Amino acid sequence: MKLALTFASVLALGAYAIPSQAEAAPKCGLNTGQAATGKPIIVGGIHGNAAPGDFSASTDAAKAYFDCVNANGGINGRPIDYRVENDQWNPELAAQAASKLVKDAGAVAMVGNGSFMEMAVNAATYKQEGIMAMASACAISECFESSNIVSTNQGPLPSNLGATQYAQEELGTKNVGCIGLNIPNNGPWSCQVSIDYMKSKGGDGSMALLNPSAPDVNSALLEAISNGADTILMNLPAGLAIAVLKAAEEQGLRDEYKWIAPTPLYDLSVPKALGDYWDGHVYVNAELAPFQVGGPDAKNWIEVMDAYAKPEDPRDTFAQSGYLSATYFTKAMLEMDPADLDDRAKVTAKIKSIAGYKSDLMCGPYYVGDADFHMPNHAGYMLKIENGGFTIVRECYEFESAYFDKHIALEKELGLR
Numbered sequence: 001m002k003l004a005l006t007f008a009s010v011l012a013l014g015a016y017a018i019p020s021q022a023e024a025a026p027k028c029g030l031n032t033g034q035a036a037t038g039k040p041i042i043v044g045g046i047h048g049n050a051a052p053g054d055f056s057a058s059t060d061a062a063k064a065y066f067d068c069v070n071a072n073g074g075i076n077g078r079p080i081d082y083r084v085e086n087d088q089w090n091p092e093l094a095a096q097a098a099s100k101l102v103k104d105a106g107a108v109a110m111v112g113n114g115s116f117m118e119m120a121v122n123a124a125t126y127k128q129e130g131i132m133a134m135a136s137a138c139a140i141s142e143c144f145e146s147s148n149i150v151s152t153n154q155g156p157l158p159s160n161l162g163a164t165q166y167a168q169e170e171l172g173t174k175n176v177g178c179i180g181l182n183i184p185n186n187g188p189w190s191c192q193v194s195i196d197y198m199k200s201k202g203g204d205g206s207m208a209l210l211n212p213s214a215p216d217v218n219s220a221l222l223e224a225i226s227n228g229a230d231t232i233l234m235n236l237p238a239g240l241a242i243a244v245l246k247a248a249e250e251q252g253l254r255d256e257y258k259w260i261a262p263t264p265l266y267d268l269s270v271p272k273a274l275g276d277y278w279d280g281h282v283y284v285n286a287e288l289a290p291f292q293v294g295g296p297d298a299k300n301w302i303e304v305m306d307a308y309a310k311p312e313d314p315r316d317t318f319a320q321s322g323y324l325s326a327t328y329f330t331k332a333m334l335e336m337d338p339a340d341l342d343d344r345a346k347v348t349a350k351i352k353s354i355a356g357y358k359s360d361l362m363c364g365p366y367y368v369g370d371a372d373f374h375m376p377n378h379a380g381y382m383l384k385i386e387n388g389g390f391t392i393v394r395e396c397y398e399f400e401s402a403y404f405d406k407h408i409a410l411e412k413e414l415g416l417r
Contacts, residue, residue, distance in 0.1 A: 037077070041078050065304050068304050111329045156186065158287065166393075259281055301319070379399060
């Protein structure tokens with residue numbers, strides 16, 4: 001875990017600002033226009049914000065939505081008392097934050113969590129205390145392979161796989177070289193499924209892992225090439241992925257290989273940073289709806305942020321995820337008897353019963369279920385960097401892997417297939 005703490009910032013998706021689109025008042029919860037005045041419902045959230053990185057966008061967006069809910073009738077008259085803690089990328093502080101919110105304050109649920117550190121540290125605590133964390137910014141295995149954590153974002157494993165699948169099906173990829181970070185619960189975990197996918201299709205793959213404390217992108221690129229890759233999968237944050245592409249540009253490698261990446265490279269500043277050389281040559285998977293899709297929830301998200309968040313709060317993928325987690329939590333709580341909202345066991349049971357919630361921000365239905373794993377978001381979009389922006393080249397498609405067999409079985413059990 002020391003590696004994740006040292007280099008967590010490079011795993012962040014990055015803030016890609018988008019212009020305000022608010023044209024109407026946002027719709028939240030009961031949408032009564034009257035402030036909730038009943039007994040508050042205590043809900044917690046933890047993010048990591050300190051050197052080396054800021055993951056607060058998810059809790060910022062969740063707070064904005066909850067503030068909107070409270071201004072519109074709350075949860076059947078009861079306002080949400082949303083309490084957020086910063087773990088500062090410190091494992092001891094992460095444990096203390098969970099203890100403060102879950103044990104001391106008596107939160108009935110955690111919503112909008114965005115922190116590599118706290119999810120690894122607190123997964124066992126959430127299970128022991130019988131509380132669900134409806135997270136929004138996950139990128140490590142513990143977040144997706146735990147009984148009491150579920151996230152609206154995909155994380156690197158599905159997004160890498162989505163990029164690899166598209167390349168195999170549409171670009172003729174036979175051998176993928178996955179460049180990732182040598183953090184066991186991130187890089188190797190998420191690269192391996194893409195390699196397994198290629199082998200299942202008669203192809204091959206390998207991984208070249210960067211030392212997080214001193215990443216040498218040139219060496220990793222050469223290692224991927226030497227292993228026979230015809231496609232380079234940049235399982236990296238935007239900054240390091242750009243560094244790989246710049247190194248390839250210096251060596252004139254653009255046309256000799258195919259270049260693909262998961263969601264972190266979906267950053268509106270990336271096309272300009274890469275320049276004309278890479279225009280039309282880089283493909284990126286997007287785990288939530290690209291900004292140009294603009295469905296009802298996508299528009300409402302911006303309206304909520306404009307009305308209730310700070311101007312400097314990011315309007316990015318993590319903020320979309322935080323908004324989704326908060327809306328799904330609110331929807332579930334509105335289906336409960338208000339008198340039961342202080343009973344954590346009943347709240348947890350209700351969250352675990354969620355099945356079939358839908359949003360234009362996600363390709364598939366959101367569900368939880370009573371399981372030791374949760375990854376409801378495993379379908380996405382494929383984009384191509386061109387003309388200074390991102391063009392959608394494949395709309396919502398499911399990712400194919402034996403990894404999802406158990407998820408599909410659960411979806412069938414819940415009547416979602």
